[in-house]
Amino acid sequence: MQVLVRDNNIEQALKVLKKRMQREGVFREMKQRRAYEKPSERRVREHDEAIRRHRKAARKKAQWEGLIAAPKRRVKKPATSASR
Template sequence: MITVQVHVVDNNVEKAIKVLKRKLTKEGVFRQLKEKRWHEKPSDMRRRKERQARRRLRRQMARARARTTR
């Protein structure tokens, strides 16, 4: 488990909260909480992961095409 630390400087709690939210988002904590909110059947999980993989592949191919056309 990775621990996330944020230092509060000059009693600026608002800025520390913003930094904490940014770090948690980058680590994927909010996404994991959202996924774990309900039980997901194994077949649905497999379908979701396949859909994510296709989306990731499509995005990579589009970026590769964009690099070659420059």
């Protein structure tokens, strides 16, 4: 994974790197590898993850086909000035 640093802006580059690592699941994998996981526990976890992925895909498909309503989008409130 490679992140370009522009104008010596290290903070922005770190922010981009963390976001990419989060998206790739690196942090989740590091957390799992901290301790030993028994093979039976691994099978159960992977099975549960597969069910979760399947349900998510089915929900997305149903929303796309119009069978269920899409979740309501959150509306950001405009920032108010803190001059008091």
